[in-house]
Amino acid sequence: MENTLNLSVDTLTKIDEVVPKYPEKRSAALMVIHLVQDELGSVNDSACEWIAHRLELQPINIKELITFYPMLREKPWGRKHVRVCRTLPCALRGSYGTCKTFEKKLGVKEGHVREDGEYSLEFMECLADCGQGPVVIVDEKTYENIDAKRAENFAELLIDGKLDGSVDFTSYEDSLNQESK
Ligand code: FES
Secondary structure, eight states, rough: OOOOOOOOOOHHHHHHHHHHGSSSSSHHHHHHHHHHHHHSSSSOHHHHHHHHTTTOOOOOOOHHHHOTTTTOSSSOSSSEEEEEOOOOHHHTTHHHHHHHHHHHHTTTTTTTOOSSEEEEEEEESOOOOOOGOOOOTTTTEEEOEEEEEHHHHHHHHHTTOOOOOOOSSOOOOHHHHHHHO
């Protein structure tokens, strides 16, 4: 099948490996969408058509999945994507203030991408770390107890490119790595 999306060999190989693992090609749809999104950043109409063709489905069968699941998207997020949990346990600990602070500091409204494409902000349902809210995820790293006050400093470090490795904010994933050393 023609590689009209210019996907890497790595992604094409993963797709070729994952599809035969399912009894029906259709069942592999979510996995294939994730692989395409991981490489392209989003799944637009052309990507939708390509995936549908690969799985012998109609584009609508792929589109309905992309529009249903919040982690899938038709347009790319910013180069840095910030998620803030809005569900009750985090809300009670101040996540609305956290989100407002990020909107102000990063210059982007929640649910949007900043005009220069640098940041996007998403205020979304439970990020599965409910005991340590407000929870914030930047790209793939999870940060805990980020209330509005801490969010100011957090955003400044993010803007300065100093969040990774900062002593004040260690992500959950990095703390696991440190413990295993
Ligand atoms: S309620 Fe915020 S992570 Fe679950």
